[in-house]
Amino acid sequence: MDVLQLLVSGLANGCVYGLIALGFVLIYKATEAVNFAQGDFMMLGAFITLGLTNEQFWGLPFWVSVPIAILCMGAFGYLLDMLVLRRMFGQSQVAVVILTIALGFVLRFAAGVIWGHQPVSLESPIAGKDVRFGGLVLGLDEVTIIVVTVLLTVLLYFYFNRTKLGVAMQAASQNQLAAYYMGIPVKRIHSLIWALAGAVAAVAGILFASKGSIDPSIGLLGIKAFAAAVIGGFGSLPGALLGGIIVGLIEPFASYYIAAGYSQIMPYLLLFLILVFRPHGILAQVHRKKV
Amino acid sequence: MNALTDIAARPAAAPEKAVVLSVRNLESYYGPIMAIRGCSLEVREGQIVTVLGANGAGKTTLMKTISGVMDPEKGQIMYGGENIAGAAPDKVVRKGIVHVPEGREVFPLLTVEENLRMGAFVRNDADGVRKDEEMVFSYFPILAERRRQAAGTLSGGQQQMLAIGRGLMARPKLMLLDEPSLGLSPLLVKEIFQIIRRLNREQGVTMMLVEQNAKVALEVADYGYVMELGRIVMADDAKRLLQSKDIQEFYLGVQSEESQRGQKRWKQKKTWR
Incomplete structure (x- = not known):
């Protein structure tokens, strides 16, 4: 029974990592930049929901604040690309990376000023309840996280493979120049990708905040999610989720079986091993151009 | 003179x-x-x-x-x-005006069919697009055979055909x-130019x-x-x-x-x- 509960809580954590990693990979595939503020996007999404929902702030119903927060983060991503990153077009990728790191700090402190640096809890209807499957008792929050992640994955799969805009996003990330030649508005597509990454981060943030208290520094979780993205194969969307789940699963099992202090090393040890023995990650999308 | x-x-x-x-x-x-x-x-x-x-x-x-x-x-x-x-x-x-670029520049991980659909990105007439896809396949029958295959796995000549076909999809x-x-190869060049x-x-x-x-x-x-x-x-x-x-x-x-x-x-x- 212990093992099963560890498994579910690891899966739930892994889903959150996976969703953040998905944001990393979405932006990397489309624009070849790495958004190191992705974890802070997640934090911001969580805090916007908290600000809208909790009694001490706006006190809106939870199910009203969730879509508003997702839309807000989508708009934030879109505008960030349109107003800031588009101007950096043609600059080196390092400049973009450093900009996103700085942005992460700004978001962290801005959130601290607005909502305080103390840990607070989101008044979520799924927090702190149990569901029973036969004799098995599982947290409603953890089950919800897994279900929502699966649904979101299916939704994104259909979006990227069945809709014209989704396929165009893939096309623009595979061959930007050819996308230009076909009349695909590549710049707008980049902004939409940032919007999508923002929205996915908001979902991850809401799910994460339903599991426990949050404070503005939870964005640092992004580092773990980044490791997850690399383990799964940077540049592969299923890989990002898989990497997230692997990291999520390693943590509870490591802390259960290995002495504290050593157990926190395990995800990074795995990252290290993957980079040495399978540098493109587990599900790498490598192709060579034919001449 | x-x-x-x-x-x-x-x-x-x-x-x-x-x-x-x-x-x-x-x-x-x-x-x-x-x-x-x-x-x-x-x-x-x-x-x-x-x-x-x-x-x-x-x-x-x-x-x-x-x-x-x-x-x-x-x-x-x-x-x-x-x-x-x-x-x-x-x-x-x-x-x-559509530009078929030097060196093919297909979308390597998309299928042949998806590549063609991307050529028609600026169009909104689904029926016309479907008809034009058949038109492209009539000129390049090999593409019809490979329609579900990733474009990156095609040979150089087939990729060139796909690039031309993709351009045609924009009408x-x-x-x-x-x-x-x-x-x-000289033989393929002859075929493409025909x-x-x-x-x-x-x-x-x-x-x-x-x-x-x-x-x-x-x-x-x-x-x-x-x-x-x-x-x-x-x-x-x-x-x-x-x-x-x-x-x-x-x-x-x-x-x-x-x-x-x-x-x-x-x-x-x-x-x-």
Whole structure:
């Protein structure tokens, strides 16, 4: 029974990592930049929901604040690309990376000023309840996280493979120049990708905040999610989720079986091993151009 | 006068047909380097017009400037009664000019069918798109066989066919073909050029063809320009260019006794004066 509960809580954590990693990979595939503020996007999404929902702030119903927060983060991503990153077009990728790191700090402190640096809890209807499957008792929050992640994955799969805009996003990330030649508005597509990454981060943030208290520094979780993205194969969307789940699963099992202090090393040890023995990650999308 | 082109006689050489595209005094830069130095040319409706020239002559830059991927510094690109110089690429595609780039540039992880659908990105008529897909498959049956295969797994020749097919999906009035023969076997080159000719005749697509393979290009084209160092240095009917001594010596590798090797007498001549 212990093992099963560890498994579910690891899966739930892994889903959150996976969703953040998905944001990393979405932006990397489309624009070849790495958004190191992705974890802070997640934090911001969580805090916007908290600000809208909790009694001490706006006190809106939870199910009203969730879509508003997702839309807000989508708009934030879109505008960030349109107003800031588009101007950096043609600059080196390092400049973009450093900009996103700085942005992460700004978001962290801005959130601290607005909502305080103390840990607070989101008044979520799924927090702190149990569901029973036969004799098995599982947290409603953890089950919800897994279900929502699966649904979101299916939704994104259909979006990227069945809709014209989704396929165009893939096309623009595979061959930007050819996308230009076909009349695909590549710049707008980049902004939409940032919007999508923002929205996915908001979902991850809401799910994460339903599991426990949050404070503005939870964005640092992004580092773990980044490791997850690399383990799964940077540049592969299923890989990002898989990497997230692997990291999520390693943590509870490591802390259960290995002495504290050593157990926190395990995800990074795995990252290290993957980079040495399978540098493109587990599900790498490598192709060579034919001449 | 020998085979040197008499520029003043040009309008008489290509009569009656309406001018689709007219490039006037175009100048384009690659960073600080002036890649096109005052280039002027015309493409007439229903024709295949070829632009010949060596590496670095500015042929590809010219095409990129027309399709809006690069912006010109000076000059005009008149198309459909307006100046499209500096317009965004998606606007140019919507107006009916599609660029089939050098080196195929397919979307490697998308299937053949998805690649074709992306060619029709600017269109909203689903029925027409489906019909045109069948039209493309009728010209390139091999693509129909491979429709569910990732484009990156196709051979070079098949990728070139896909790139042309993808361009056709935009229903272009004018197609810019950049080096379709690049890296293909002579047999495949022949096949591709036969299909280009058929598309021009049967689908009424006007073509502007950039080539290093001068012989093949001139055989299929109606009219030809020769570009050197960013300028048009020669313009004439394709048949006459094929006979021209200069072309034979410098582009077809035919040697004659009278010509002095290395002395390109017409090198700096501009046609727009």
